[in-house]
Amino acid sequence: MTEPLLRVDDLEKRFGGIVATDGVRLEVMRGEVHALIGPNGAGKTTLIAQLSGSLAPDAGKIVFDGVDITAMPQHSRVRAGLARSYQITSIFRKFSVRDNLALAVQARSGSSLSFWRPVAAETQLAEEAEGIAVQVGLGARLDAPAGSLAHAEQRCLEVGLAVATGAKLLLLDEPMAGMGPDESQRMVDLIEHLRATVTVLLVEHDMDAVFRLADRISVLVSGAIVATGTPDEIRTNAEVRRAYLGDEVPA
């Protein structure tokens, strides 16, 4: 059987008396879009924070690409190929789209010590940045300050930043948050486009998007995974309907 790209074993995280992550077991296979859904307060963001390294687990193990990364700092995880986008957009607002992406490429490529040279002067960085901008639908906005982009464009840029780090696995935390229907569609198209080259772990409340994109879905309730399966299996799972979906089950 193929080894998963990401394997989480019995992960635990407590905040005082609150158990936020309660023995989570999760496997994300190479090349899949794996959605993580669950009620507000189920611990999705806490779990993503432990996977990306911004929060240390109390117990358990995280294995990424065959390497135990449980104690690895966040920047090393990014170098290893694990990148996260946030619920709240995190970009350099005064820098152009090109410079935002070039900085991410530069950080990955290890040329970040030559910081006295203008980033855009490095042709290779700029070319790769432009390629990624086109990939995420921002090819026409290369010179725009990131802060001037529309909300949905900023989210696409953030996904582009994660791609620019050379990620093998993208952790996308509510990428459709705050988007209208057409903007959500644009993000769905983007993730659909990216799935050919990168594995995705997607946290999202937009069920239309989740059920369209995901190869498999895991459901987190009260800090534990209560079900993992194909969209059809999750759609018909009585416990998932009771805890999360209610009557909102996309066809």
Next chain:
Amino acid sequence: MSEVLLRVTGLETAYGQSQVLFGLDLEIRAGEVVTLLGRNGMGKTTTVRSIMGLTPARGGGIEFRGQRIEKLSPDRIARAGIALVPEGRQIFPNLTVRENLAAFAGNRSGSAVPWTVDKVFRLFPRLAERAGNMGNQLSGGEQQMLAIGRALVTNPHLVILDEATEGLAPLIREEIWTCLAELRHAGQTILVIDKYVERLIQLADRHTIIERGRVAWQGTSAELDADHGLWHRYLGV
């Protein structure tokens, strides 16, 4: 026909050099549920911020219960009886649920059956269970319920909800829609911004679509339901 509660006329608002609203008109009658619809960046939140005095209007007029309010400060507008449930909730993280509610309790509309902290707990039993928890210990759904409860305990004439279902799980979204339907049934006047058009058609009386800072269309739920071309053209559905 009931009295006009809020009348916005020729509203113009800008952020520095960047003008967002270009002569926007809006009218809400007592007991109505009215929506503001439109794509992101069209001026919905700016309209609400101007009504609340948070981003003062550069031109036009805002009249609330017969009084001009466009030059008033946000606290005076709130005391006049408009309560905002803001995007992002903005509850106090270091106060308990009960403290978050108690700090705002008052009867600004002089209601005969006012909202109290306990009445909010009956509307949202989940909040009652978390009464002693700090704001920052709540889930997103509980924070949203608290933000709505905090608006209600001021007993406002008008409640404005800006993206109240954003980022919420499907079941919690349903709870919020049910709550809004109950408020409507109780006669509460509501202005709501949200992206779930089908639910808004079920909930609201009238709708206003904003496009580039101007009103592009106004009509009833039946009219909006019958014209899906509007959904596609202005809402991206």
